[in-house]
Amino acid sequence: MILLSEVKVYAHRGASGYALENTWNAFIKACEFGVGIELDVQITNDGVVVVYHDDNLRRLTGVNAGIETLAYEEIKELRIGRKWMRNFEHHQMPLAYEVFQWAKKKKIPLNVELKESFAKNSKGPQILAAMLEGMEDIHLSSFNSKLLHDMKKLMPSMEMAWIIKKNEQLSRINEMDWVDSIHLHKRLLAKLFWKDILELDKKVRLYGILGSESLIDQLGPQTVGIITNYPDRVKRKIASTPIG
Numbered sequence: 001m002i003l004l005s006e007v008k009v010y011a012h013r014g015a016s017g018y019a020l021e022n023t024w025n026a027f028i029k030a031c032e033f034g035v036g037i038e039l040d041v042q043i044t045n046d047g048v049v050v051v052y053h054d055d056n057l058r059r060l061t062g063v064n065a066g067i068e069t070l071a072y073e074e075i076k077e078l079r080i081g082r083k084w085m086r087n088f089e090h091h092q093m094p095l096a097y098e099v100f101q102w103a104k105k106k107k108i109p110l111n112v113e114l115k116e117s118f119a120k121n122s123k124g125p126q127i128l129a130a131m132l133e134g135m136e137d138i139h140l141s142s143f144n145s146k147l148l149h150d151m152k153k154l155m156p157s158m159e160m161a162w163i164i165k166k167n168e169q170l171s172r173i174n175e176m177d178w179v180d181s182i183h184l185h186k187r188l189l190a191k192l193f194w195k196d197i198l199e200l201d202k203k204v205r206l207y208g209i210l211g212s213e214s215l216i217d218q219l220g221p222q223t224v225g226i227i228t229n230y231p232d233r234v235k236r237k238i239a240s241t242p243i244g
Helices: 024-033 096-106 116-120 124-132 145-154 167-175 186-190 194-198 214-218 231-240
Strands: 008-012 036-043 049-051 110-114 138-142 159-164 181-185 203-209 223-228
Touching (some): 008 024, 008 231, 024 096, 036 096, 036 124, 096 124, 116 145, 138 145, 159 203
Parallel strands (some): 138 159
């Protein structure tokens, strides 16, 4: 069994259970909780890296356009918010570089998820690699294994985490020597067996955790992180779980 006190907690899109996802409010709240931060990065068609989850801007801005099709000047003034609250909120899309430097100063661990706009920009990996140079306690994740492969070539010492959706993807990991760790939703644990993951000898982080699950005290020995919208709840659960 693992030592729960050594499992790192990451606030999903910042502390998104308490503040709008991927905004400064969510990141500052995560900092107050004393946890790491998981955030999503996209790249505009003129090579500016921003923090935003969706490939399309519509859900949080009302603009129906792929983020990779627009220049930064076209999106920087967009107001970010839930559909009925955009006129009352004053969130703007954070620049990734500013978030990285803030996290570096605060010594906040980061899980940076690369979204699909990077797969559509030939210079995207190089731009991101340059921005991350000198950063510590950071790893990259993506559903797109080729993106991780490209980033590994540029940053050989950086940890690359593949986010898997289906249990059959496990069998492919042995062919991917650039994949260092696995991220998976908690619901896959009902379908996956820990012995299959143990055989891979890869680090594991779970997401979709709310903080009340009994599985937290039944984690496999390769679990190094939990990604959650409610980092305070998960921290309390870990603190109250007996060791042994």
